[in-house]
Amino acid sequence: MDTFGTNLRVTLFGESHGPYIGATLDGLAPGLHIDEDYIRRKLSLRRPVGKISTGRVEEDRFSIISGIYQGKTTGTPLTILIPNENVKSADYERIFRPGHADYTGYCKYHGFEDYRGGGHFSGRITAALVAAGAIAEFALEQKGIRIGTHILDLCGIKDRHFTEDPAELTKDIQYINEQEFAVFSPDVQNEMIARIEEAAKEGDSVGGILESAVTGLPAGVGEPWFDSVESKLSQILFAIPAVKGVQFGLGFDGVNVSGKDYNDAFAKHDGTVITKTNHNGGINGGITNGMPILFSCAVKPTPSIFTEQESVDPFTGENTTIRIKGRHDPAIIHRARIVVDCAASLALYDLLSYRFGTDYFMNES
Amino acid sequence: MDTFGTNLRVTLFGESHGPYIGATLDGLAPGLHIDEDYIRRKLSLRRPVGKISTGRVEEDRFSIISGIYQGKTTGTPLTILIPNENVKSADYERIFRPGHADYTGYCKYHGFEDYRGGGHFSGRITAALVAAGAIAEFALEQKGIRIGTHILDLCGIKDRHFTEDPAELTKDIQYINEQEFAVFSPDVQNEMIARIEEAAKEGDSVGGILESAVTGLPAGVGEPWFDSVESKLSQILFAIPAVKGVQFGLGFDGVNVSGKDYNDAFAKHDGTVITKTNHNGGINGGITNGMPILFSCAVKPTPSIFTEQESVDPFTGENTTIRIKGRHDPAIIHRARIVVDCAASLALYDLLSYRFGTDYFMNES
């Protein structure tokens, strides 16, 4: 089951060392402008950069082979292909790398899985998720909905939070979306990069927390129980490899706050209703209240480290030690930020389509 | 969209002040023993108790009106009804209570929603979720799968973690499932109850963190992307009112841990493969690795507090202040623990049915 969504359905396909990875989107509105530069920009933000990332540099030259006509969506299924280039299969043999899906994939697929480079579990597949999500994000933007993600915490090094004020927050989102390394403070950025380089030097890796914000969503979107905004977003966010926690509003930090301080008071503001604080992250009872959606994701350190690790041999079942070769990231959190934006966009697109119908995102001009 | 699941589908229905709440389960195996005492026990653990809970005591006298024959499931849809008794509608008028879904429900349903007592958004509906989930949990138990949840942290007061060792962990689960107030330490329990009573006295409320564990799941269950074990569990856990965060394994606490320390080394053990630590919470690449599933949920303080709160008038749109009347909980975390178990059981049942077919849970004798 690699298909997400009810009214917009997305299926990811491909393996790290196959000819292509890609995504099929079923349920896009007709007439959506496809801005290839926009998709390219999102893909470039996911791509590894410099010393803090893997040596495998993929150009991600995607092509859209269906569902598009004269630069706009037709409304019928759209398939994006991204060729896998620069593949070095010789680097891989079947081993069970700790923290990876090699062993669980083996248990599930009985050894028929393409294990090379993580196969279908590879972070590489997130390029397809980004390409698919970029189309959704672009459509959301046409409706005045903006989404952005920054590194709030990298191994203890902390950036400031998103601004609370919705208007300022939209500026924050715009600012962060222009950054290759998504933090607000340049000092924090230097410190984080230094920390990643240090991990790289030690053959180690680091993780952190990504903080995300969405502005411009109308009130009344989402469903009361299993398709709550939190349910839908978390379903797709936990699909991102390395995400091990998702929280909304105060989340786990709200544990010590009492109800009096937690509740977001309602107030009249410019003809609409706002909340004076946003501890609930813009969601009450699973449904948007018109305030910004605020959420954050815990990203575990990349499991690909270069030190010797204990494992079990896939063929003999005996204890062994392994040492991973090849190209790997000492951190992926700075790349994951764009995957979060794109994944979240797919979930929001789906909820909005369910609510307002297939033509909601159609651009008539 | 109030329906969860692919191979086991659950729909919750009902409103706080309607005649019944209930659930329809479509996709249960035939031949499942229905232990009504087991369901009753789970429902009783969800029910409010003593001074630390609402005055509305419901007996939750459920009845199963379809899909059952001679005490076993038939394999066709099973509907459970729970009558709403002890309803005092006079206590309610339409107001927008901060932290509740009154306003968002109004935006979504345009005023047609049954707002009385929170209507379909009421925590009351979790009784139906518990009844449905109890059937799934009982079926999981027949397969040797055990699930348990305790209060790890209530407003800063902390219980010990679940034991790491899987065998001991199963004992922990058994112990905790016998407790009405789910904590390991009696001292911690007293402290937590005192804290809730204090909140009650002040018209305030408190939240906390629930920690859950699942033992006995085979390796190889779950799907690589959007139906990962994390995705499925989080989708249903975030359906529980007041849950604002979900994390697996180290979750947000893993932020400061480097890859070397985070990775769970594999080792041979009794003819199978285990991991020496369980920082990933039993899940790699979205798929079970045979180790216990570990997750925790952030539960916000109950939004129903008795102090004056700022809000907006539904009829005039003007700022106003409200004071909630009626019966309410100063905390729901001690009741939510059983909702977490039952919700998680539904997600796991669905994944196992998808993997192994409709007859997997059939009890042949």
Add this chain to the structure above:
Amino acid sequence: MDTFGTNLRVTLFGESHGPYIGATLDGLAPGLHIDEDYIRRKLSLRRPVGKISTGRVEEDRFSIISGIYQGKTTGTPLTILIPNENVKSADYERIFRPGHADYTGYCKYHGFEDYRGGGHFSGRITAALVAAGAIAEFALEQKGIRIGTHILDLCGIKDRHFTEDPAELTKDIQYINEQEFAVFSPDVQNEMIARIEEAAKEGDSVGGILESAVTGLPAGVGEPWFDSVESKLSQILFAIPAVKGVQFGLGFDGVNVSGKDYNDAFAKHDGTVITKTNHNGGINGGITNGMPILFSCAVKPTPSIFTEQESVDPFTGENTTIRIKGRHDPAIIHRARIVVDCAASLALYDLLSYRFGTDYFMNES
């Protein structure tokens, strides 16, 4: 899997001899007026009448226990219950009745099924389908969409076809919906009833063809491949027990017609586009063209006949002969017509909701 639909989901539950049958509808618009008399009228048309039907007369006193507030839908799941009254369980023992689902149910559910009176396979369950569909049909009517079904052919006795002209057709639909025994010609009606009574006398049964028409659907509804209007309608129509064939427009009768005569020419008419003939039954490429939807269903003779039949003993596996006791219909086609209308309404409601969003059917006044 007893759940139909994507944006409106319907689950049927219950068994012939259980306490209740019913349906849960998830995805109804908020604010739909629930006209209980309308539902009652539809249920009464499904009920057996006089000598030509089973002796089991059920009053079908339904109650709507959720998703309704002040006579209108809330937008949250609506559950309808219909109590089973007048149940004579003593009439039933486990046998494999030819033409019934006793044997296939046994193969599927391993003997755990409630076999009494056909259990969950009983035609009785269509009362729940009618009640659910009546809500959808009423909503369609508010949008100017009308649906009607008559007996075109009963065991060779033929009624006239629906009128081709759309305006006249709507009158036809209105006329037929007022008839208890749905045929246009009173003479044909007498002949058909006589034929059913004859079958009854002989312990035999008869089938026929139901012809249906839908007017008022906008052009552009339906999906190109698997959720074509034909696909969705046929999926739900084949759910009706005894339906063994479904055709649209000329259907099987179009076999001898060449393309020149089959193609429906387009023409301008009153500012819109019509087709001069309607051989395609209002659907091109799976999508409505604005002309009436025309379809017909083959209904097999009721399998419950009173003559001795050959079968296999469920307990010994040996050949045996059986003779069915109890109350049964010599024909169900005159009752099935209303099931067809209601089932089709659910499919159309689902497609329209997908296309136009959850609020499409909301009645604002």
Add this chain to the structure above:
Amino acid sequence: MDTFGTNLRVTLFGESHGPYIGATLDGLAPGLHIDEDYIRRKLSLRRPVGKISTGRVEEDRFSIISGIYQGKTTGTPLTILIPNENVKSADYERIFRPGHADYTGYCKYHGFEDYRGGGHFSGRITAALVAAGAIAEFALEQKGIRIGTHILDLCGIKDRHFTEDPAELTKDIQYINEQEFAVFSPDVQNEMIARIEEAAKEGDSVGGILESAVTGLPAGVGEPWFDSVESKLSQILFAIPAVKGVQFGLGFDGVNVSGKDYNDAFAKHDGTVITKTNHNGGINGGITNGMPILFSCAVKPTPSIFTEQESVDPFTGENTTIRIKGRHDPAIIHRARIVVDCAASLALYDLLSYRFGTDYFMNES
């Protein structure tokens, strides 16, 4: 909504004049042998041949770009691409061809659809459906399930029915699957081909009836209501362009048969249960009874005819006459037979996976 299935999900994508058409399959078992020759053979049977088909000959050189490793499925999504070659776009301008989806597509997609050559509605897309279905059909064959389709009736010229006896029927299926033009009688074949050539000469087209049979399905597959075998098969069969009727067993021909003659008596046979006749087409109550599945499809004459036709101008809205240019089939029924087999295979694969789990079709060697 171009996605079919619950446990095996298939999405078709592509347009007649785009670079590729294809299909994404999500939910295939791991370890399925992919026999490319088998797929190629099925595709070749769908391809136009000689004077009785369109001049556009496509080689259908498919490639499987994901979900395959060392010649077997991995269990993760499999995407098949078929390049569109030999495309002459100059032949097409936007017109509303009677009987085609040009007008309805325009209504649904507001003019954003790729209308060239029918775009996503083109019969061309069935090549992707065949490639996808061939994988499912091959998997079914490994389980001893055989499916075959022949032309029972072409514009009044009739072939004999499939043999009733299950063993002989399997030979019939084998025979028919070896024929390029699927009829049993060589004389009938000549007559049919002559009739098609005649239609071609007149710029006209013809339709007919396809009869299909499936042997080897175990009893107990299918669901009681909305996912009955009839419901699932008809949903996917009506997705095939030009199919306007689907019937099971006696279908519409059973109208004149009374219950006594219609009912299929059960009998013990070789340790299992059979029915002495098969008027129900192997399905009771929506569930297989172990007898062959028998169904037939009404295929309308190809709407592409070369005589002048009346239509409406897409740009002015005025009445006009059109004359179709380009390459077209005077009949597609002889090509559709393989589309029916492949589509039906997908539905049966889905039902079997739901019933028996994801590994049911895994070939362990």
